[in-house]
Amino acid sequence: MPSTDRLTTSPTTDTGAPASGDGAPGKTVAGARPGFYALRLPVRRPGVWAVAAVLALLALAALCAPLLTPYDPLATNTDATGLPPGSPGHPLGTDLLGHDLLARLLYGARTSLLVGLIAAVITVLAGVLLGGLAAAGPRWLDGLVARVADVLLSLPMLIVVTALAALLGRSLGTVVLAVAVTSWMPVALVARAELISQRERLYVRAAHALGLSRGQVLVRHLLPGALPPIASIAAFEVGHAILTESTLSFFGLGIPPNRPSWGNLLTEAQAHLLTGEWYTVAFPAACIVVTILAVNVLASAVASGEGRAW
């Protein structure tokens, strides 16, 4: 019975069920199908816990940035330029303008993680909303959403984003919008397909027979059923958004240069790539790689716990 060794992390809909299943395998009823909850993480996979810890640590470091470093990430110090890692007072060194690299990395994490999270939330909300409208609305709306999604999926993301940046100017908001505009499509398509398949189930018919309104059926039966595959996509969207932010900033289309983000740090480090100051590139790049890896491992765990989206 697969569900006995899983931890329910988010019983989003099932108020009547035990909220934490880790210590109560007896509560899982024989014959119950896995996938009652939106998110299930395999408890016995230490790797999953390790990456979760890494992510928590990164988030904590970003939150506590002012406590972890005395430096202002924007302040230049002409007495300490181009210091290598391990220099006294500057554990990760400084760049050519005398910015403390640790401070910039920590404050950059704030921007990058924030953008990733907000963009992913907006992406998922927009995707579910549009997918829901396509599934429940009139046929022309379904067609419209599908065609718009097709067009966006076939356009190179950078072109769309460049256009947006040109129109709106460089800002954090633009980056969030750019990520949302270019990545809601898979969420919407999955949400639409799930809702349509849920709608054909007998229990949805039974709910209508009880006299429930469409809205009640949607909230009580359709959405909870469609949520697990959407949740696993959502986890990937966070990683995708962080990566997109870095890409955009690297090309000078993202976060304004005066605000540190991991992508911006890479942009500034471009010039040093061949001059031996490897650490200006290595640290922000490592942060991005570690974060994306961790998020994706977590997302795969969610996906395999559910096993329907992939």
Next chain:
Amino acid sequence: MSDALKIEDLTVAVPGRTVVDGLSLAVAPGRVVALVGPSGSGKSLTARSVLRLHDPEHRVTVTGRILIGGTDVLALGRRALREVRGRRVGYAFQDAAASLNPTVTVGRHFTETVRAHDAGDPRELGAAALQRCGLEAGQVWDARPYELSGGQAQRVALALATVLEPDLLIADEVTTALDPVTQAEVLDTVRAQAAERGRAVLLITHDLAVAGRWADEVAVLSGGRIVEQGPSAEVLAAPRAAFTRELVAAARLDTALEAPAEVPDGGPLLETRDVRRVLRGKGRVTRALDGVDFAVRPGESVAVVGRSGSGKSTLVGVLAALDRPDAGQVVAAGRDVWGLRDRERRELRRGSGLVFQDALASFDPRYTVGKVVAEALGRRASKGTDVGELLERVGLDPAMADRRPASLSGGERQRVALARALAAGPRVLIADEPTTGLDVLAQERVLALLAELRRDTGLAIVFVTHDLRVARRIADRAVVLAAGRIAEELPVTALAGARHPETRALLAATPAMATGVQ
């Protein structure tokens, strides 16, 4: 003559429970042996053990000996086992449509099986097998499983199981979901093939009447043991074991359950007037209902009978105000349902309770029993009626509220469905084949419960079924549907003397138990 199948001291255990406990059984070539028992008695586990088809996740342990033509299946290696599967033993499942792969054609299924055993030309063998099962190869070869009717799919599954002329055919509840006419056709084929080709058949069923009509021998299974075994006529006429007597007694009941002494007067609760409904599928249009006038009066019980595809379920959807007819009117409590506003129509739906054949699928898999019932109670929950009370009313322990429907037995699930249907305090209950697929004892309990509810609360019942015995037991009046029209309408007591060919066909195909006292 040596037996085609010989099971000796078979024990099948799942973690924590021994399901089959020392079962022995033999099937001789050319004989049809029925393994009969209620749900949960271990029938299917026994059948699956013969080919070792258990789901590895369930950690089933099988001990004993299963000899097929002298070879012990349980001792075979994988490769040798594959030789046995398909070639020497054919297996047909209950849900034929689900046992076929919807993405490939029927022909591909045959090709696959024949090639796996290098047995010759797939087309030729497949066509012959289909022919034996009463199908034209030309018609179904290129079809995909979902394009077939239930009866066709079951025949294809049988043809597929017998394409390599196995010595043994295992038919696991193959006709449970079929209407009596189709069931009779399918089982006649199985029997004829057994006799002609000297094939042994192990027929798994929960229906004693089916066993009596189509099997040579009956083995009655209870609690994992065979309690009685012998020629079917003898066992059914003079059952010796207490359990068999109980089963036979339940299966013989075909007189009406006690009806309410007086039926309240009043106009029809629900009525359809010249209702037509057309189903538009891929490439074909079916007139599911073609001018049906139907009415239920307060406190009465009407059986809607007919074969699959006669429009029974479509009528249910229309009566429950879920599906809009293409023409005609649906009138509930004197009001035209589809002339109302959405809100009022939803309110009307609460006036009729709906019960489905597949109770489990009608519950949200995330819900517990308590939540299922509580949802139906809605605002009434605060007015004193509570979940526990409702569960008690349908004969369930209120403590079951915390369990999930998937962990309940078929009969219990149907009671939960009934509790939900009754929650809103409806005046009419619409039940769509609620006892199909239940064994005779569970079926009898559900029927008795319905009769009791009707007596106590004056509930009107529309009972859709293809089983005439059940119709006689629960209803005052039978409405026979054929091809979307009402073929005949008559009191159930007059069913035996019905004239209409459709009713006669149903009667002739329904296996009957001798009702005389032994």
